[in-house]
Amino acid sequence: MHRADQHPSRRALLDVTGVLVAAGLTAGCTSDSAGPGRAAPAAADTPTRIPATGRHQAGITLPQPAQGNLLAVVADLDEAVAPGPLLAELGRAISTLTAGTDPRLLGLPPGDLTVTVGVGPRLVRAAGASLPGSADLPRFSRERITPQARGGDLLIQICASDALLVPIVAAALLDQTGDRVRERWRQSGHRGTNVPIGEGRTAPRNLLGFIDGIVGPHTSAEQQRDLWLAGPPAVAGGTLAVLRRMELDLPRFAALSVAEQEAVFGRRRASGAPLSGGTVSSGPELGAKTPDGRYLVPVDAHVRRAHSAVVGTGLMLRRSYSIDEPAPGLLFISFQNDLRTFTATLTRMDTSDALLPFTTTTASGTFLILPGFDRRRPLGSQLFG
Template identity: 45%
Template sequence: MESRPSRRSLLGALAIGAGGIGAGTVLGRAAASEPEPREVDSSDAAPADVAAPIPAVGEHQAGIAVPANPQPFSLTLVADLPNVADVSFLPSVGERLLAFLGDDAHDSGDLTVTVGVGPRVVAAVDAALPGAEPLPAFDGDTELPGERVGGDLLMIASASDPTVLPSVVDALLETVPGGEERWRQFGFRGPGADGIVRNPLGFHDGIIVPRGEEELAENIWLRGDLRTAGGTIAVIRRLRTDVRAFGRLSVVEQEAAVGRRKSDGAPLSGGGQRDEVSLSAKTADGQYVTPVGSHARAAHPGPTGSALMLRRGYSYAEGADMGLVFTCFQRDLRTFVATQQRIDEQDEMMRYVTTTASASFLVLPGFDQGRPLGATLLTA
């Protein structure tokens, strides 16, 4: 493997790649083969602040449901391919990542990298496969630049140490012949538990998501076709938020736009943070307790008959440009499409949100030493 850049150069690359910040198969630290046993003394011990590794291989990619509480930092990259019919590079991407993570000179900690392919790539394999259908145009995406719509390759690298993210993403992109970066975005998350953190508008996010193997199997993981089973469908949306304008609202007005309390995330209709909002509860004078134009009502899966999404969003800040890299995973693209269409129709909070990038991807099934990354597509 080529020599690694210094920590100082990594910090410089991060600042350039991120534009400055204000504040799986996802893989953990694993080698392609088991290392020889050796004696370990105290000098070999990992520093106390190095996060525990995430398993590199398995039925599903990491960075989706594992870890349950996402890492504090993430770098999302979307790239184009010169030949969408050629996915022969995918095993090399997995091998390069395993080699990167298995290098003892690199403290990767809880690094994960999730890899997906875009609709053009999937359709070139089989147009009937999940993920072959692109996102439709949405009424609310009036300022969405064309160069940030779609893409052929997705990589999401996440870790507790942000300095490792640019180098691993760049190293993986080097294994893709002719791969050309379309856009990238660095993101960060505040402290939280069980995947719940505050978003750029100051409200809790990630409250109602599938948890546990049964709910994940029902809502997230693809099944049936062996070429995609164990994968999922990802939607990536870069959302610029007008934090200043939203902040000028009173807390009562903000809560009416969101449908939950700002202090603890509990529904305006009552209960605790993890409770569902009530769409039918009314006040004494006949008004809905969860306002008609609230985000909680518009995004609720009940009216659309949709499944649940697993959301793993990351905030970003580049000068006055602040927002969210919204990432969600679902078994059926319709889950997101139906929800977004309803949001465009009635969500008052969207007046403070502008979409600046949008794409969907088939996140590949997990892999191991006997089944390389992307092998199921290659053997179709």
């Protein structure tokens, strides 16, 4: 399996050209980098810098809301390459890039740039067969995934409000790894306009027009319970990520009436409120019925089939990024401290979820997002030290 871009700098130039064109077409759009209780900054404002170091890697819960632009790069390590030194080197490069001291930024300010690194099950199993992150994802229905787009050893997630930064940083990091890494696939994506969902939080709309990511572990207590790994020590402070790239059948969904679209999701399209009533921040009342005995939230509605209480799992921090190539769709990313949170949810959705017939998954993988790092504790040193 060989990387399609054997010359990362050339690939980066092509990506930057595409981003320049896109930036020209979307001039005047605002970013979604406003924090809770603050209005979104004007286009000329410089987003607040996000430190790369700490107990957790940036790019998961910080910044809040998430930046508008993402590039996920999935790659394999050559079997002769030791992961520890490579990850430590990547961590040092991430620190200089996010600090704005790396000349490979080409003079651009880093703004709210974040880079998040994860390792795949093969590398985790080499460090410990029973460690969180050692299990591969099972196969699910409605998948059309080539071998190259399934799994992988390394995830590099790059996010920024400035779309120009993303391919430039990717080129710098791939150049840093050299021929020790072979790229499998990459996907860029963008988040829609943010909508207030209560308690100072916002969430974007997806390509289907609905507010996305309303439910999740938002409080510190919820995140300690459902998001962050508490142990073993080698992974404490990390989390588990699932990536799924999906094509969406937009014409068929758009042909539905608004009421039919809302029945698919179990929420109002305009407000995000559950069909059982309340506001966007209200939990759906799954037992609520009409006077003639019909459930207000249909039995196959997405909000019912994926509800954590129904599935019997914890919450997952979900992010969706709209994509326009290789086909219109979304890049779904979830973070959770137990892979079963995702697998049990999708298994239940597989049996009867009204949303799934509009999706086809074309790339998939799971990764242990490494604990945070600093000068004393290099990236990956707890696992591969």
